[in-house]
């Protein structure tokens with residue numbers, strides 16, 4: 325029997341995990357990455373003693389397999405943290421999730437949130453129906469007050485599109501749904517219970533999140549860096565690269581963003597081209613700052629629902645690992661989302677972010693900004709509108725017939741974490757066994 329030639333495009337976590345798992349199954353594959361280093365979004369930059377990731381990149385695990393895998397690769401170099409996540413609104417910090425931690429908010433806000441939630445509970449039978457937009461779901465699940473004071477403004481800012489255009493297919497267990505008892509108790513006193521599946525997270529003790537992709541890439545053979553695919557001939561089963569090289573395949577694992585194949589793919593049927601145009605996403609502008617002083621030592625990250633802040637979230641890398649900032653200094657990252665529907669003024673955004681961080685006293689008057697860095701992440705979060713599912717069905721149906729297997733956050737075009745990418749890499753490798 326002749327060996328099947330498997331090519332993987334993209335050496336982010338999905339491509340690396342697929343390659344690593346294929347190797348373990350004694351299957352050979354070649355991995356091609358356009359950049360000069362592996363890791364994709366799971367990379368870090370070190371400058372003047374500060375290490376920054378592409379925004380916050382924290383490891384959450386639901387699967388014992390993924391946790392064991394990372395533990396084995398990392399040995400001692402892993403710390404577990406109990407999450408300390410907050411919301412900043414009405415000029416104060418309250419614990420996240422907003423709905424379970426109303427304590428400390430102005431009394432009229434607490435009252436509106438509680439009475440709205442109680443009304444929503446009365447209408448519970450309506451929730452058995454399906455097909456709600458995300459906007460309807462937020463109102464029906466949490467009531468008017470929680471929707472108005474956090475859920476809607478935060479999600480509107482984050483997704484950049486009207487939440488009534490979004491489906492509910494993306495969140496699964498992501499959005500914590502406390503009971504009425506928990507909401508009342510969180511309104512009466514400070515609630516230290518951590519909600520949601522990601523109550524704990526893991527991070528490398530030394531180095532940034534790139535340590536994860538480094539741990540895999542060190543073990544992956546046949547890794548070709550600086551290979552940017554420029555055309556995909558699905559009929560000939562051949563990939564051509566910008567450096568002039570061409571490789572034939574029997575199976576192609578594709579982790580680059582799916583919309584890109586509209587430009588790369590030769591002879592794509594018009595239906596598939598049309599479906600590719602329907603795929604929407606937001607982009608993320610990330611500002612990283614190295615600052616003097618201790619920063620915000622008791623928090624990991626903070627959500628900012630209010631419009632007056634251009635960013636939707638800010639976080640504090642030094643609280644993930646002391647190795648990420650020099651002694652006596654700390655750092656902060658802020659994330660702003662944008663899209664065609666909510667364009668970004670890239671010249672002014674840095675100043676607006678810094679002003680917002682000062683306003684929230686995340687940067688204190690005595691703090692000095694020692695270093696600034698930014699990342700402009702074109703493909704940030706996949707927008708789950710009503711066209712996504714039928715478009716994907718048509719695209720995937722065509723690609724599978726050509727022995728092309730989309731994988732990962734942007735290949736599979738879904739809301740995937742690093743853990744999901746690791747597990748998807750395992751699953752696809754096993755499908756070739």
Ligand SMILES: Cc1cc2nc3c(=O)[nH]c(=O)nc-3n(C[C@H](O)[C@H](O)[C@H](O)COP(=O)(O)OP(=O)(O)OC[C@H]3O[C@@H](n4cnc5c(N)ncnc54)[C@H](O)[C@@H]3O)c2cc1C
Nearest residue numbers: 334336337338358364365381382553580732733740741742
């Ligand atoms: C702002 C933000 C914050 C996040 N925070 C977290 C978090 O805290 N925790 C978490 O678990 N997950 C987080 N994620 C998700 C996580 O980053 C992804 O799930 C994961 O890194 C995706 O890996 P991937 O390999 O699928 O894609 P990518 O990392 O995008 O890798 C794709 C690779 O393909 C390469 N490529 C692209 N085009 C070509 C081409 N033409 N030829 C060859 N190579 C090409 C790219 O250079 C890249 O290396 C976050 C994502 C974002 C955007």
